[in-house]
Every structure is written in C-alpha cells, then in structure tokens.
Amino acid sequence: DAGVTQSPTHLIKTRGQQVTLRCSPKSGHDTVSWYQQALGQGPQFIFQYYEEEERQRGNFPDRFSGHQFPNYSSELNVNALLLGDSALYLCASSLGVAVGANVLTFGAGSRLTVL
Amino acid sequence: GQSLEQPSEVTAVEGAIVQINCTYQTSGFYGLSWYQQHDGGAPTFLSYNGLDGLEETGRFSSFLSRSDSYGYLLLQELQMKDSASYFCAVRDQRSGNRDDKIIFGKGTRLHILP
Numbered sequence: 001d002a003g004v005t006q007s008p009t010h011l012i013k014t015r016g017q018q019v020t021l022r023c024s025p026k027s028g029h030d031t032v033s034w035y036q037q038a039l040g041q042g043p044q045f046i047f048q049y050y051e052e053e054e055r056q057r058g059n060f061p062d063r064f065s066g067h068q069f070p071n072y073s074s075e076l077n078v079n080a081l082l083l084g085d086s087a088l089y090l091c092a093s094s095l096g097v098a099v100g101a102n103v104l105t106f107g108a109g110s111r112l113t114v115l
Numbered sequence: 116g117q118s119l120e121q122p123s124e125v126t127a128v129e130g131a132i133v134q135i136n137c138t139y140q141t142s143g144f145y146g147l148s149w150y151q152q153h154d155g156g157a158p159t160f161l162s163y164n165g166l167d168g169l170e171e172t173g174r175f176s177s178f179l180s181r182s183d184s185y186g187y188l189l190l191q192e193l194q195m196k197d198s199a200s201y202f203c204a205v206r207d208q209r210s211g212n213r214d215d216k217i218i219f220g221k222g223t224r225l226h227i228l229p
Binding site (some may be wrong): 090092103105 | 146156159163206217222
C-alpha cells in the first residue's frame with residue numbers, strides 16, 4: 001500500500017524564481033493538506049484541498065497557490081521565491097474533511113533551498 | 116487566535132518515563148493529536164484524543180482535559196529510538212466555516228540518555 005509520495009525530494013532555486021511541488025496521496029485518501037516546516041519548527045498549515053477546491057488556507061501570501069487533480073494528487077506552486085521560503089514542504093493526506101478525519105499521513109517532504 | 120504551547124526540549128534516561136505537555140488555544144476544538152518526527156523523516160501519527168481521558172497504545176499514552184485546554188503524551192520504557200521531535204496538533208474549526216484544519220505546535224525535542 002503506497003503511502004504519500006512527494007517530488008522532488010530536494011531542489012535549489014534562486015530568488016524570484018517559481019517552483020512546483022507535487023504530491024500523490026495515500027491510496028484511498030481524497031484530501032491533501034500542505035505544510036511548511038522551517039528547521040526546528042512545527043509544520044505550518046498552508047492550505048487544504050478537497051474535491052479539487054481549496055477548502056482552508058493558513059496565513060500565507062497569494063504567492064503560494066495550489067491545485068488538486070481528479071485523481072486526488074496535488075501541486076503546490078510558489079511564485080517570486082524569497083530566501084525565507086527555504087523550508088521542508090510537507091504534503092499530508094487524509095480521508096474527508098469532516099470532524100472524524102483526524103489522522104494525517106505525511107510524505108517525506110520536498111526540501112526547498114532558495115539562494 | 117490559535118496557539119499551542121509545548122516545551123522545546125525534554126531529556127530523559129533510557130528505560131524511564133517521560134511526559135510531554137501541551138496547552139492549546141483555538142477558536143474551535145475537535146481533538147488533540149500527537150505526531151512523532153525523527154530527524155530527516157516525515158511526521159507520523161501516534162495518537163488522538165477526542166474526549167477527556169487517557170488513551171493507551173503500547174508504550175505510549177495520551178491524555179486530554181478539554182476544560183483545561185491541556186493534554187500530554189506519556190512515553191514509558193524509553194528506548195534510544197524514541198529520540199525524536201514530538202508535536203501536539205489540534206483540529207481547529209472557525210465558526211461558519213464548513214471545514215477545518217489541523218494545526219501543529221512547535222514541537223518538543225526529546226533527548227534520550229543511555
């Protein structure tokens with residue numbers, strides 16, 4: 001049973017560039033949430049996708065955008081990269097968005113370095 | 116606003132018991148979860164408390180008191196492999212919003228001494 005897969009695992013960009021990160025949820029899951037984790041910090045919620053719609057959003061600027069596809073996979077796009085965007089980007093999948101959907105399954109993350 | 120507070124670091128000896136506390140403040144609340152993350156790894160789910168009381172899963176137990184907005188993770192018979200960061204997380208729902216999200220604390224780094 002495949003878990004959550006993310007790509008790429010590592011990437012280096014320069015300021016001002018754009019990046020796209022990809023995520024395939026665990027088999028049977030239909031909801032994808034994206035988190036940003038700086039070194040030594042907890043995951044910060046970026047947004048959540050369900051039924052191909054953005055359902056919830058954290059305190060991130062519009063430079064951060066996403067998409068969910070009919071097969072439940074998802075992309076995270078970040079435009080006009082800043083040095084402060086350097087972090088581990090985690091994708092987490094779950095089943096549904098109701099109160100009972102309390103368990104997140106995380107991917108190994110995409111480590112983004114902005115120079 | 117939303118906030119979760121947990122100690123930044125805890126040190127314990129192999130074979131001992133350690134408790135990691137978490138206090139939270141959210142606009143809505145639907146349960147407290149705990150996740151473990153080893154260096155370079157992904158967070159993995161450990162436990163969930165939706166109601167007050169103690170939940171036990173092997174060497175790990177988790178407690179919740181909704182009236183105190185407080186919970187803890189208890190690790191028994193500590194092993195070196197338990198050295199990791201531990202995050203409490205709450206499901207938060209805003210009034211009038213049809214959906215909710217899970218937000219995380221900053222994490223507690225657990226050091227195990229031989």
